[in-house]
Amino acid sequence: MTFASPTTPAAPGPDPVPATLTLPAPAKLNLFLHVTGRREDGLHLLETVFQFIDLQDDITLAVDPTGTISRTHDPEGVSEADDLTLRAARALKAATGSPLGARITLTKHIPMGAGLGGGSSDAATVLLGLNELWQTGLSRNQLIDIARPLGADVPIFVHGQNAYATGIGDVFQPVSLPEYWFVLLMPHVHVGTAGIFSAPELTRNTKPLTIQGFTALAGQTLAGHNDLQPVVKARQPLVRHAIQLLSQAAQRVSSDSVAKRHKSDITVRMTGSGACIFAASQHKSTALALLQEVSQASQKNVVAGQTPNAERITMRTEFGTLFLVRGLASHPLGSRQVG
Numbered sequence: 001m002t003f004a005s006p007t008t009p010a011a012p013g014p015d016p017v018p019a020t021l022t023l024p025a026p027a028k029l030n031l032f033l034h035v036t037g038r039r040e041d042g043l044h045l046l047e048t049v050f051q052f053i054d055l056q057d058d059i060t061l062a063v064d065p066t067g068t069i070s071r072t073h074d075p076e077g078v079s080e081a082d083d084l085t086l087r088a089a090r091a092l093k094a095a096t097g098s099p100l101g102a103r104i105t106l107t108k109h110i111p112m113g114a115g116l117g118g119g120s121s122d123a124a125t126v127l128l129g130l131n132e133l134w135q136t137g138l139s140r141n142q143l144i145d146i147a148r149p150l151g152a153d154v155p156i157f158v159h160g161q162n163a164y165a166t167g168i169g170d171v172f173q174p175v176s177l178p179e180y181w182f183v184l185l186m187p188h189v190h191v192g193t194a195g196i197f198s199a200p201e202l203t204r205n206t207k208p209l210t211i212q213g214f215t216a217l218a219g220q221t222l223a224g225h226n227d228l229q230p231v232v233k234a235r236q237p238l239v240r241h242a243i244q245l246l247s248q249a250a251q252r253v254s255s256d257s258v259a260k261r262h263k264s265d266i267t268v269r270m271t272g273s274g275a276c277i278f279a280a281s282q283h284k285s286t287a288l289a290l291l292q293e294v295s296q297a298s299q300k301n302v303v304a305g306q307t308p309n310a311e312r313i314t315m316r317t318e319f320g321t322l323f324l325v326r327g328l329a330s331h332p333l334g335s336r337q338v339g
């Protein structure tokens with residue numbers, strides 16, 4: 001795939017001042033995830049709602065006029081060949097023929113292999129940022145065409161709006177979501193997506209809920225379910241434990257006075273292919289009560305260094321990392337001018 005660049009990029013000069021951008025790459029949750037079929041190429045047809053959340057990586061991009069694409073970070077266990085930030089930059093360069101390069105610095109906060117789409121979001125932010133710095137002028141839809149081969153979750157982050165999605169998770173319709181607060185519990189285990197999708201026991205014929213069905217049911221409880229959850233739960237004792245822990249704490253909180261006052265249900269569910277489990281509530285006070293309830297179940301919980309404000313709390317406990325995060329109305333780059 002190639003796209004002609006509408007503007008001529010600046011020629012490398014003898015003493016260039018590199019342009020830089022620092023941009024966010026937020027995580028996502030799959031509020032539900034239905035596997036509705038399988039394509040001939042083996043990829044699965046999905047039905048899901050993507051919700052961006054206030055937990056993000058940070059990426060600094062500096063133009064390299066020599067044309068080299070390099071990284072200054074060294075994410076644990078991710079080789080240069082696999083690094084989605086480098087792969088995204090190379091894909092954009094190949095598609096546009098830009099003579100420019102980039103030095104990429106990634107500061108990771110989103111846990112890896114969590115089902116939170118961290119690597120995919122990093123790739124999307126690199127595509128959006130370098131499209132600007134290299135002045136390659138592609139539209140969001142053109143960037144989505146480059147995003148698709150990088151991974152099934154990359155297009156939603158380029159799209160930039162919470163969405164009801166079908167196809168392989170790359171056909172979007174706008175969806176209006178209430179404000180959600182989430183307690184995330186990330187057990188100390190990494191789940192590989194391919195292994196879960198290829199499980200013989202996976203249900204692959206869930207009847208679609210449809211966007212109307214989702215909206216009609218969008219009361220206090222989250223509609224739908226995650227078809228990948230029973231597979232991961234059966235294979236990963238730590239995920240099983242995390243679901244049990246959050247569900248029991250949610251039951252205790254739901255029966256107490258704060259939650260009763262709000263008539264607030266808490267939905268506990270896995271995101272993506274795991275391992276992260278979330279508990280969703282439409283009330284911050286309920287989410288805070290739940291966070292406290294779960295952390296009290298831990299003998300040695302330690303509040304992590306960066307606890308920036310009451311909107312985003314991170315705690316490390318012996319059974320995993322706990323986060324309190326807000327659902328975002330859209331991706332932080334969702335209204336940025338592209339092209």
Ligand SMILES: C[C@](O)(CO)[C@H](O)COP(=O)(O)OP(=O)(O)OC[C@H]1O[C@@H](n2ccc(N)nc2=O)[C@H](O)[C@@H]1O
Nearest residue numbers: 042043044120151152153154168169193194197272273
């Ligand atoms: C589970 C989700 O996170 C839901 O949003 C995504 O579908 C997964 O997205 P991702 O992590 O970007 O996954 P990819 O790296 O594209 O795919 C990993 C592997 O999962 C399987 N896969 C992925 C997506 C899909 N719709 N059908 C699949 O069967 C394929 O075997 C693929 O090789």
Ligand SMILES: Nc1ncnc2c1ncn2[C@@H]1O[C@H](COP(=O)(O)OP(=O)(O)OP(=O)(O)O)[C@@H](O)[C@H]1O
Nearest residue numbers: 082083084112113114115116117118119120153272
């Ligand atoms: N920049 C990156 N950040 C994180 N992981 C990366 C990156 N580049 C490549 N990867 C690889 O991608 C794998 C999946 O990472 P990621 O954090 O996207 O998982 P995930 O949240 O489970 O994804 P998904 O929700 O899309 O299934 C990692 O194990 C790692 O090998």
